[in-house]
Amino acid sequence: MTKRPIRWHIAVFLAPAVLVYTAIMIIPLFGTLNLALYGEEGFRGLRNFRTLLGDPLWSDAFWNALGNNVWFFVIHMLVQNPIGILLAALLSSPRLRLAAVYRTAIFVPTILSFVIVGFVWKLILSPLWGIAPSMLDAVGLRGLFAPWLGQEGSALTTLALISVWQFVGIPMMLIYAALLSIPDEVLEAAEMDGITGWSRFWKVQLPLILPAIGIISILTFVGNFNAFDLIYVSQGALAGPDFATDILGTFLYRTFFGFQLQLGDPHMGAAIATAMFLIILVGVCLYLFGIQTRLRRYQF
């Protein structure tokens, strides 16, 4: 038997990505994470982590940020992704008029920069300038209005919803792309079988796009645990009120780069980053090894 020849093309396909990525992301990033093992005075082993998790000064902030982050993620999973899937499912109905218009319109917020998003939502939700209050007034719900962004109970949820508003386009587009790859004739067969509308979605389309849903879940997870900008531009690095909107990203930023009079602490910052990285890594590995390998894929 002849030996299988070495498949050089695999290396060729991987090389450019691996090289650029390793040189410009992995080396700098892991060089930075490495700082977590050091302090001003030199090598500290895992003591930075002990401080992070053991010293109430740090650990309270850490757990607060982690808890907020989990909530932030939960909202995205419960609101953003279902809406995104719903919109994609509707948009993908064959022969829907104006589909491209809707799709573009719904995607527009995703294009906006955080500066604008932060500004406009603060403007809308501001108790002062009257957009939200007067709109609620118009439907007789003025009483419901509260300065949501300023209250500890509602600020995080409000921001999460703003983020959902901004990013719903992402799951929508991914799912839409996945739905497009389902052959029309399979849908036609379903149609002949009397399977239309939602049952078509549940019984035919959804099982076929499960991998894409897996992807948006994991992207949401990763994205949320790395989120930073929206909170930073709308609530500042101190993620007010009273750290109610502090998530790991803002906590990390404050620590790593410093803020106002607080000098950056690259070592503790790197420790937080490492902790975040590990949390995300565990999530991603659970997905990659626990779920992704079990997902069936169908070729069209």
Added chain:
Amino acid sequence: QEPVTLTIESWRNDDLAIWNDVIIPAFEAQHPDINVEFAPTAPAEYNAALNSKLQAGSAGDIITCRPFDASLELFNNGQLADLSDLPAMANFSDVAKSAWQTDDASATFCVPMASVIHGFIYNRTAFEELGLEEPTTVDEFFAVLDAIQEDGTYIPMAMGTNDQWEAATMGYQNIGPNYWKGEEGRQALISGTQKLTDPQWVQPYEQLARWKDYLGDGFEAQTYPDSQNLFTLGRAAIFPAGSWEISVFTPQIAGAFEMGAFPPPVPAEGDTCYISDHTDIGIGMNAATPNPEAARTFLDWVGSPEFANLYGNALPGFFPLSNAEVTLEDPLAQEFISWRDECESTIRSTYAILSRGTPNLENETWNASANVIRGTETPADAAARLQQGLDSWYTPAQQ
């Protein structure tokens, strides 16, 4: 000889036009061999961006200095050059220089540029309309607020807690020095003879807690720009301010109403008044600059009375720190600076030394001030928490 180009790192986007139109031409006229380029960064990104660039060696020649520890750290890292021997340093008082010196004052690494003074700006037209006078004591102050509240035309005071720093800087640091007696209290805190839980440190919080009722509807979500807009649109009567607002408000109000200013009211009639006259901007030299000569030439000029005049008048509300006599043209700026004569000056209590550790006293103060105003934390609790945080890393004896 090739003209050298000096690049200035700054967080003052706001001043871009002033530098390009007024200051740089004035300098270049005298030094044709030196080009100066003002390259500001958005303030929120400044520290992080500057630190990264300094570390990697791509920062500009001239560095605009934040006061106290941020710059001290750069100096200690060898990233800011020692400017103690710069001739223009003689033009500055020790107090002015203290923000950019080592703790033992042996080295000065930035030329002081400007300070900002806190106080209250008010809508004079509204006051006249309601027949109100500038308050001088706390009781008068609240009487005025009550009167405005009663009338209902205006929101008594424009302040929100969303951005937190507004509450700390324009609230706590504004009214506080009257309670802790300025420098006396600040030094005592540093030396450990006073605690944040002492009455003089808690009382400002107690006053802040009373402000809540006079702030606009939904002040919890009100941001600093919202407050500014409330005031400049004429919807609020009083704005707890920093002097920098002068150059912001004047063009925005554009004559729609008259502004006035009063210093923080004193607790009791006849008390000495204290103002926060905070050293805020300095300017130094990147130790790694390839053009140290030109940079020093430039910095020396920045220390000159000529610069002080140019700058102080171009940016009313940023008061030159130079000993030189500066005549300010803006009436409101004059009003603010006149308080230097009536009251004792001090700097913000948290800036020097006390914000070196974690938790950071300044950041904690933001949080506490906002919490106290919102009523989610009592003044005593807030003070206790701050002191506890400070104790966790700061031992005055070390000083």
Added chain:
Amino acid sequence: MGALDLRGVAKSFGKTPVIKGVDLSVADGEFVVFVGPSGCGKSTLLRMIAGLEDVTTGTVFLDGQDVTNLAPAKRGIAMVFQTYALYPHLTVRDNMGLALKQAGVSRAEIARDVGRASAMLALDPYLDRRPVELSGGQRQRVAIGRAIVRTPRLFLFDEPLSNLDAALRVATRIEIARLHRELGATMIYVTHDQVEAMTLADRIVVLRAGEVEQVGRPMDLYNDPANTFVAGFIGSPRMNFLKGAALGEQADTLGIRPEHLAIARGPGPIPGTVSHVEKLGGETLVYVRTEPHGLLTVRLFGEHDFAVDEAVGLSPDGARAFRFDAAGRRLR
């Protein structure tokens, strides 16, 4: 019930007309077979009946009701797609059972019906496989199974047996015929297989380039084709077309089926040379080159030996010849 009426239905893809005005009535319970050359529009017509393809003009009636704009799902039609269109994510069992499940049929009934279909199609060993794990013929059988587990009023079959082996094809054909008898459902069936067309059809519809050429009972079409196209299309091997003039006939063209052309060694009425011999076991096809008729096919029962290039004489059975005019129309 399952009567179907097509009134002037036409279909264009863009500017290309594909179905050019078809009128057709199918009685309730009838078995109609569509035949026609590849690309003539059989599948398109089927899809129009199903409602999967817009009707450009014309009307489709089901049981007298205008369904032209009715959704496919509402028409109560089962269809076997030429491309199978199986659900890739479902097992064979679920592929067949999905429609029943959707209709709210009980589990037990689904299991029974699916079991019956799978037994009939010899799919029992594969019930738990997914389509990718099946051979071509197995997939095709699943497609059939999916259609027949439902008991709709109208079945559409698009070349359902094309990938099955002869034995299975016969067996399945017989099952479909039985199903037709038992259910009394209307069936419309597209095939390229002469045997299927002849044996299954109540009526055959011969299509050419989007138009109906002739409609009739199988043996009527075979024995009484309206034109050369139908005559040539029905019957395999294809009918021989001889030049009438050369045979002293008035008709322009004389159509003679391969089985009605006698062959003898040596000279004959139509002399020619053997070009090629195909032995199929039970029969033998001899291809004879002649002047001026070109290549003629002779079909012989049993095994026969002819040498290539051997001179032979062919004699047409004049009584069984079909006569056509120059335009290809039958002269009667």
Added chain:
Amino acid sequence: MGALDLRGVAKSFGKTPVIKGVDLSVADGEFVVFVGPSGCGKSTLLRMIAGLEDVTTGTVFLDGQDVTNLAPAKRGIAMVFQTYALYPHLTVRDNMGLALKQAGVSRAEIARDVGRASAMLALDPYLDRRPVELSGGQRQRVAIGRAIVRTPRLFLFDEPLSNLDAALRVATRIEIARLHRELGATMIYVTHDQVEAMTLADRIVVLRAGEVEQVGRPMDLYNDPANTFVAGFIGSPRMNFLKGAALGEQADTLGIRPEHLAIARGPGPIPGTVSHVEKLGGETLVYVRTEPHGLLTVRLFGEHDFAVDEAVGLSPDGARAFRFDAAGRRLR
């Protein structure tokens, strides 16, 4: 030297053995047809030859060279997939021309070769369409065209004509035969069509459940099948299997082809009643229910009328009967 040699090749999908050790030598330039029931492994074997499917055990030789682990692209084989596998984003022209383009053939030559193939397959009007705009038969022809524009040393055809109408099928079959003659290339062809198998093959390989049952020339298989399976599989309609004992024969089973069973009205050696009559035009199939042989098929040339339930007598042509033992093996 054999063009293709399979030595004990076997293939399992997971634990299911699908090809169970096939040995086969195909001579250079030979035309070999694989036949076998649906799901017996024909496509799998073809894909193994092509290198698309890993060989679980065994070796594949091409021109004496072990290619078991050679990449498909390097084997110089052209293949028509049962599922077509057209490039959906390319036009018909580009689908057919891609391989040539890849091989660096000049544009003019590509145009010529594609033009020739498309003319032969009657695809000229569709050259600028994409697969989605084609009918089933047209797609299948594109798949054939894609394989034949190249001139490789080995062609693999997986049921290439299954979706074509009779006329086109005959024409294409003849073209493939011509191509085979002209190129002298080796061809392996999978089909369910008896006529194709009988007419095209130099040798037929009969597969059953992943094993080779018999290999031989078409008429040899027809006239000399090794067992009941081959006897039943080759020839359509299927051979009748009669119980030897009931006929006073020693053999367990007597195989008699439908054309070798004479039928007469009234009683006869094997009495029975007509169950069903199929008129196919040129021939008539009569299905007769008998005891104890079950349903027997009689094939008659021409048109005949029998009434259902009519009593008939069948007489087998003993000389042309095949005798098998209880295990189905032929007794000679």
Added chain:
Amino acid sequence: MAARSRPGRSIAAHAILLTYTLIALFPVWIILINSVKSRRAIFGAPLALPTPETWDLVGYTTVLENGDFFGYFLNSLIVTVVSLALVLLFGAMAAFALSEYRFRGNTLMGLYLALGIMIPIRLGTVAILQMMVSAGLVNTLTALILVYTAQGLPLAVFILSEFMRNVSDDLKNAGRMDGLSEYAIFFRLVLPLVRPAMATVAVFTMIPIWNDLWFPLILAPSEETKTITLGSQVFIGQFVTNWNAVLAALSLAILPVLVLYLIFSRQLIRGITAGAVK
């Protein structure tokens, strides 16, 4: 496809989509109308349409007068388009290797390439900047392109490899039978067939690049290499933000991304693999 649009259901679909479109566009609408109003009018009545009294293009004029706005535009465009092209090319290649071939370490390689989305790349700033300084790439667009390429790759590989698994093996095998090399199979068959996924990745990659502030600030802050986002930051001051100008600048900055989005979204087409197999 299904011939008939069922009125009831399609009305419901349109109702939902329209509602969501309004939700999506309302804030954008606010941005647009306010970008052409005077500052007083923005905060005086943010919901009001611009009237002759409040109509004010000061934002736009400020933006266009301030700095080389079109130069910034061009820089943004170059950086975005080139990085995008590289991300798509390299990402698709790597994704193809991961999805098509089974080799040792395949999953680990996939994980390795995904690590990048788990750590904010900002943390690597100093090291990256040092690298660029020593390579002499500071204040060049190349530096930005390199960083964005690296930053975009993990997501691209992640998404594309999933979509590439959907491409029919038979199709690729047909290519192999046609003598196509693995490269040709990738470029000629697989890439065209994952167009919707490529478009999706392109859009996802493009937005953060276009909107990024940090790396332009660090790596290429010079006047010649400034990007539009960085250019717009000039209007965000310490104590006062020129919202007219920011709104105008960022409204203008939406246009090119929107155009790019529209270009890419044309690749989102149905039935791309239709007719391939039966």
